[in-house]
Amino acid sequence: MELRLLATFEKVAEVLSFTRAAAELGYAQSSVTGQIRTLETSLGTELFERLGGRIRLTEAGERLLPYARRMAELAEEARAAVAAGEPAGTITIGTMESLTTYRLPPLLEYVHHRHPAVRLALRPTLGDATRQALRQGTYDLGFLMEAGTEHEGLESEVLAPEPLALIASPGHPLAGREGLVTADLAGGGLIGTEPGCAYRDLFEAELAGAAAGGPGSAPGPDFLEFGTIEASKRAVASGLGIALLPRIAVQEELASGALVALDWEAPFTLFTQLAWRRGKRLPAHVRLFVEQARRLARE
Template sequence: MDLTDLRIFSMVVREGGITRAAKKLFRVQSNVTTRIRQLEEDLDVRLFFREGKRLRLSPAGHVLIDYADRLLALAEEAREAMRDPRPRGTLRLGAVESTAAVRLPGLLSEYHARHPEVEIELRTGNPRVLGAAVLAGELDAALAAEPIADATFEKQFAFHEQLVIVSAASRVSVDDRDDMPKTMLAFEHGCPHRRRLEEWYARRGFMAEKTVELGSYHAMLGCVAAGMGIALMPKSVLSGFPESSRLRLHELPSGDDSLLTVLFWRRGANSSNVQALRNLLPQQVFPIASGAATDVIA
């Protein structure tokens, strides 16, 4: 049973016979008759009683015509939706934790104000997890730090992040070879900020003795403030932390302190919902919470 058969069946019912239906459909009568018989065989029911040259709907035909009209109307609605560029339905968006915490609240608020017909679903994860979800069709797009595979995804610049190492305020330096921080606080493997901090240690010929994995930046900053270890994160994350005075920011050398966040989606799958989000990028610059001491790593 396909839509063409249902369309022919519906026309025969509305026109009251094969001849008038064939004229409306610009088909020969024999073709219409054949398609009706094929539909009856497919459903294993009789749709019409033939009384001479007249057709009368059978009980099964009365049941089918209601479904046929609804299915045809739904198919037409789907076609119109495909031709309609307005965002609608659900936007399934992924983001790394720092972007979700700091950058997305204002961005998604503006998106909702402009496109109230779109329901937004948000999932957080590291870039590898988000990329797999986009490829699997579980997400329409995601925001994550470079690098993102050009051959698989299309992408657009979203945010430029300045990275800093954060320690407790009592630690004047994190670069003293005789007093390197022994504990690093980070997200799970796959997080680009964790990788950057591991590379920072490696360049100094030192490895952290212990890595504490945490699930949120607020938890991470609380542990840093308590003196448990150091963390590397976007400076923008500090804008939402109320106890900045208990922290010290260690700015990285130029070239090591930059990270680009991009919006990416599966190549060839730029939907109207994703395009509407692209139109809102880049978002505003966020102020950094005052009160944290700052030094520069040589």
């Protein structure tokens, strides 16, 4: 089996579209279709079911996919082992808005300027989706912000604890009150990012537990969902409610007085982590990125 054919198969299996795979690989669609047919002929079996305008992997395709990924990783490792000079290659990274915008710029800038042959492809996803993409091999690395640090099928490294801040506008009724407890917060108006975000989900569970006298024993409270951190900050500044966000995302507004931190401490701790598939051999350019992430986390 040719590595070129396996690479094309892996891309089609990832995006489940011949058209999109051709665009991402820089091939004509007819070339991608021809390569898949050549691979199927050499193996004596169909790898994709054609369902009108959609495709999906056959059982044979599902069995081949992990081997195709392992062979691609071995080929990359072999190239890195004999190549001299500057590390090169693409790193597909799953991350989330708060980290991409506020935590990662120094790391991204360092790699971009010091190692221009390393291409970074950032994919915005939340924790569950990032973990699934890592297990499937769609992502090379993933940044997580979670309370748990053990993830099935993944290696993970804690880079740093991620402080949180419960924020409000200076004129909010809770601003300036001391010794707030969770039960005090429900009537303050709640602003949230989308469900699936670890700090939003943990905050919601804490509020529900306080309302019913025990963690998780009542339906979650109602949030006004603004999706992004920037939209949530604007909503809070406008007096629409309070929001729990990573402190790094609001430190400028807290310093300027546009927002205030309420006197409430989250009863949970989140950790920013870097993860990859367990057993995956990290090629040189990916190892370089991991080492720089560790170094910057220590500074």
